[in-house]
Amino acid sequence: MSQTGGSKDVTDFSSLGVFAKDVEGIVGDEGLNLLINNAGVSGNKTAKLADLKAEELAEIYKTNTIAPILLTQALVPLLRKAASHNASAQLGIGKAAIVNISSGLGSVSRNTFGGYYGYRESKAALNTSTRSISHELAADGILVMTLHPGWVKTDMGGKEADLTVEFSASEIVKTLFKLGKEHQGAFLQYDGSVLPW
Numbered sequence: 528m529s530q531t532g533g534s535k536d537v538t539d540f541s542s543l544g545v546f547a548k549d550v551e552g553i554v555g556d557e558g559l560n561l562l563i564n565n566a567g568v569s570g571n572k573t574a575k576l577a578d579l580k581a582e583e584l585a586e587i588y589k590t591n592t593i594a595p596i597l598l599t600q601a602l603v604p605l606l607r608k609a610a611s612h613n614a615s616a617q618l619g620i621g622k623a624a625i626v627n628i629s630s631g632l633g634s635v636s637r638n639t640f641g642g643y644y645g646y647r648e649s650k651a652a653l654n655t656s657t658r659s660i661s662h663e664l665a666a667d668g669i670l671v672m673t674l675h676p677g678w679v680k681t682d683m684g685g686k687e688a689d690l691t692v693e694f695s696a697s698e699i700v701k702t703l704f705k706l707g708k709e710h711q712g713a714f715l716q717y718d719g720s721v722l723p724w
Contacts, residue, residue: 537566537594543601551605558608561620561703564595565628569683570645584645591649595627596656603664610668618708624670626703627657629714631675636723654714654724661712670706672713674699675722690717 550559570587571578610623632643633650654673661671679695680688695717702719714722 537598538589540597543597547601554605557612559602559605560609560623562602562606562625564598566590566594572643574644579644587645588649592652595653599625599660606669607667618668618670619706620703622668624706627653627673629653629673629675631722634723658712665711670711672710672715675716677717
């Protein structure tokens with residue numbers, strides 16, 4: 528997230544209003560067609576229950592859950608403007624859409640080995656908030672969904688991950704262009720397959 532005069536962290540909530548104004552200056556009367564919330568921190572992946580600290584859990588939740596919610600809140604007027612500007616378009620990124628980048632680790636039903644404290648819970652909370660926002664903004668013609676990019680070879684994913692950044696990004700772009708009304712409130716994988724909550 529950038530702001531006039533430098534870059535800002537997504538958890539600098541006091542800068543969101545200025546950031547929204549900056550975006551408005553770029554998109555103008557056409558509004559914002561696509562918001563991708565991709566902030567994420569993992570915390571200590573190997574921490575056990577006895578190791579957990581309230582402050583560390585709160586920081587993960589602040590970045591992974593609260594920041595996407597508040598950034599969405601700040602940019603909803605521009606998304607509504609895009610949906611109105613493209614009123615005849617089908618529901619999707621050609622009209623107005625919010626895509627929250629989550630994780631398969633945020634799936635409660637797929638949690639078969641535990642661990643990843645803080646990260647799992649924050650992504651499950653992001654999934655739940657996505658579902659709530661999708662209900663609230665459906666009448667505005669704004670698609671809202673959650674997307675899992677796969678286990679990607681990034682600083683967070685590590686060298687052992689299954690997917691390259693290039694492959695994941697390419698598949699995500701293909702999936703974004705296929706989104707429609709049937710994906711409102713959905714939880715999808717990078718390739719468009721449905722993930723369990």
